[in-house]
Amino acid sequence: MIDTLARFTPYLLLVTINRLINHYYILCNCLTRLRQRKTGLLIILTLFSTTFCYAQTPAIQLATTFRQDINIEQYFVSEKLDGLRAYWDGKQLISKQGNRFTAPVWFTRDFPTTALDGELWISRQQFEKVSGIVRTQDVNNSHWQQVKFMIFDLPLSPAPFSQRIQQMQQLVDQANSPYLQIIKQQKLTSITALYALLDKVVDENGEGLMLHHEQALYQHKRNRDLMKLKKFEDAEAIVMEHLPGKGKYKGQLGSLLVKTEDGITFKIGTGFSDKERQNPPPIGTTISYRFTGKTRNNVPRFASFMRVRVIY
Secondary structure (H helix, E strand, C coil), rough: CHHHHHHHHHHHHHHHHHHHHHHHHHHHHHHHHCCCCHHHHHHHHHHEEEEEEEECCCCCCCCECCCCCCCCCHHEEEEEECCCEEECCCCCCCECCCCEECCCHHHHHHCCCCCEEEECCCCCCCHHHHHHHHHHCCCCCCHHHCCCEEEECCCCCCHHHHHHHHHHHHHHHCCCCEEEEEEEEEEEHHHHHHHHHHHHHHCCCCCEEEEEECCCCCCEEEEEEEEEECCCCCEEEEEEEEEEEEEEECCEEEEEEEEECCEEEEEEECCCCCCHHHHCCCCEEEEEECCCCCCCCCCCCCCCEECCCCCC
C-alpha cells in the first residue's frame, strides 16, 4: 500500500502543479485586462487551496465500437446522449477526469446514496449550453434547472444489466426528483430495426445509439458487451493554421488546417457557425470533428468541425 502511494504521489503533484499553472495564466490574462493586480495574490492563494479538493477519478465503464456478429435480441438499446459524463458517488457529482461539478444543493438534494453513472444533459444539440452551465463554479447557478442527470448504469451493482435497469428505475421513482431520470432502454428484434432506429435518431439531431448486453456485468474498464453505434466517426486534432475564406466567407475563416495524433494533416472547411468563422478556434487548440471513413492515405473523409474539445 505504501509503495502504491509513493508511486502515485508524484503523479498527483504534477497534476496539481499543472492545474495551478493553468489557473495562473488565466488569471494573468484577466488581471491584465482588468488592471486588478493587487487582488491577484489573494485569488491565486484561493485557487491553490481549492486545487486539492478535486475528487478521485471515478473508475467508469467504457464502450467499444458496434460489431455486426451479435444476437440483437440479447441487447438493450438506448440513445447515445451528447452531454457531459458524470458519476454520482452518493454525495457529489464527479466528471470522468475527477473534477467535482459544483451543482446547487437543491439539484442533488433527493438523489440516492447509491453510486450512479450517467450524463448531464439538456436536450439534443445542446452540448455547448449544458457544458457552459455545469462547468461554472457558482453553487447558486439557477441555470442548473435546465439540466437533468440521465442515468444509464449502477457502477457498484453486481447484478446483470437487465436487473440493473429495474434497480435504476426503482431509485429514480423513490427519489422523485425532477433532475434525475433514467435513459430509456428498449429491445429490438433485428439489425434492420436497429439501423432504422439509428436513422430516426440521427434525423432528429441525435448522436447515435448504445447497445448493452442483457447479462453484462458492470466493468470498470472498456467492455465488449457495451457498444456504441453512430453514422459518423469522431476524433480529435490540433489546429495548425487558419486558412482564409473566399466568396461569402472573404475576411473570415475558410477552413482549418489540423493535425491528428498520427501526424496526418488535412483541412476542415465545414461545420462552422458564422460566429466561429469570425472567431475561429486558436492555433494550438484541440478540436473534435466528425468524418465518414478514411482515404488510402489515412485522411478522414468528409470531415466536419464539431466543437473545441472540452476537458473537465
